[in-house]
Amino acid sequence: MPAEYATFGLTPAIRAGALLSGGDHQVHRDFVDFVVDGRPLLFRLCDLDAVSPLASDIPPAIFTAQVRSLLLETEAPLPSGRYIVYGCPECEDLACGAVTAAIERDGEDYIWRDFAWQTGEHADLERDGYHGLGPFRFRGADYRTALAALPAGGQGTRRRVLLIGARVALLAKLAAALRTIGVGADIAHDADGVPADELRGYGAVVFGRSAGPAEQDAVRAAFAAAGVDVPCVDGRAPIVPLLVARTEHALDRSPPEQRRLTALASSASAETAGGAAGGADAEVEVTSSCRVHLTAYRVDRLARTHTREVFDGVLEPGRHRIPLDPRTVRGESYLVARTAGAVLTTAVRR
Incomplete structure (x- = not known):
């Protein structure tokens, strides 16, 4: 039988x-x-x-x-x-x-x-x-x-990203980083005059600091006219690895119900009146047993980026609270959580 x-x-x-x-x-x-x-x-x-x-x-x-x-x-x-x-x-x-x-x-x-x-x-x-x-x-x-049923070239995923902004220093660094990991990247002030077929080749859009609401709406309208529902990434944070992670998340075409890493949140309390650091933690949710890497990025008052690996271990299915050293998430701070096949980012809330 x-x-x-x-x-x-x-x-x-x-x-x-x-x-x-x-x-x-x-x-x-x-x-x-x-x-x-x-x-x-x-x-x-x-x-x-x-x-x-x-x-x-x-x-x-x-x-x-x-x-x-x-x-x-x-x-x-x-x-x-x-x-x-x-x-x-x-x-x-x-x-x-x-x-x-x-x-x-x-x-x-x-x-x-x-x-x-x-x-x-x-x-x-x-x-x-x-x-x-x-x-x-x-x-x-x-x-x-x-x-x-598979097409000859796979699922036809779009591994190109359009970076929008007039101040291109940060976007140029991001484009170089994306190309290094195998993702194509182009920089433009806007999407005016770009042929629809070319717009359909992009899997995500990253808006730089100089792209205001009107410019962003115009870019979204251009993609909508081309028949493309493209995810948009906030590219204002001056941290290239963080922006790479946000872009990777935007390029993820896997069904949400079949993702392994499903939630990431973080919070930190303010310093006390005596200057002591408050508490901080992260919450990570996974749907199956997997290894999770958690990295903290912090921008100090001199616009320098500080990076700290804060967790690396196997988590069982469910939601997990991970204590953080408050000194690693002071000021403008972000977290990036990674598994082998997924990535999530979050700003640290206060």
């Missing part, structure tokens, strides 16, 4: 790019994630920074080959009928490690089983297997329909 069926689906996902402390960075990747029984499969892997083989930035021919491979129309790329389910987001080297699984046909059904972490040609299931994950049996018609 066949095992109980699991549902199979696909959903857009991102691996958010970032500027990291010490001058390092991680690249932005758009990809298609696998949804098993209504939940992204990647969420079952607690602390994994990885993307599926169905990435939107690979050439269409390679993307099509990946789809055909998952449909078992070509030979398995690894011994024992094993396929890469999630791989390194920075490169395609198996030596970096990948989640693999045996995929096979049973009549009309497709079965994914024996999930493992693999760094070489052969997987050691006893040592590196994801025990308790799978096997999953998918109805053949649903499985084939979901994969066949």
Whole structure:
């Protein structure tokens, strides 16, 4: 008797790019994630920074080959009928490690089983297997329909951002940072005269400090006339890593109900009359067990930016209160929370 069926689906996902402390960075990747029984499969892997083989930035021919491979129309790329389910987001080297699984046909059904972490040609299931994950049996018609519906170039995500403002010093730094992580960026005073086809290529708009309400309304009207509902980012804060994080959040096309990081808030009480710092904390909500990085940014009276890593740990599903050192969130302060595939930002309230 066949095992109980699991549902199979696909959903857009991102691996958010970032500027990291010490001058390092991680690249932005758009990809298609696998949804098993209504939940992204990647969420079952607690602390994994990885993307599926169905990435939107690979050439269409390679993307099509990946789809055909998952449909078992070509030979398995690894011994024992094993396929890469999630791989390194920075490169395609198996030596970096990948989640693999045996995929096979049973009549009309497709079965994914024996999930493992693999760094070489052969997987050691006893040592590196994801025990308790799978096997999953998918109805053949649903499985084939979901994969066949993918366009040749992925989900057609828009990884370009339009930066609007007359004072371009900060915007130029932001554009350079976005390009570093793989997101295209253009700077303009406004959107007047920009062809509709070009506007449709942007996934987000960032408004600089000089863009007032009238200029912002004109830009939104231009995108609306082009038939594009584009998210807009407040780019007034003079902190480039923070603006990168806000832009990454705006570029996230994954369904809100299938996101892992769902809420971020922070508050700090004022200093006491004697000059002592008040209390401060952050609230983070996640929908599945995952590693969360929390970074605080503060602008001092001389317009210098101070950065502090305030939390790095695995959180279980639910809402969590994280105490903060009040000295790290004095004055104009912001928090950025990251998981492997999502990012949220917030200003510290007082």
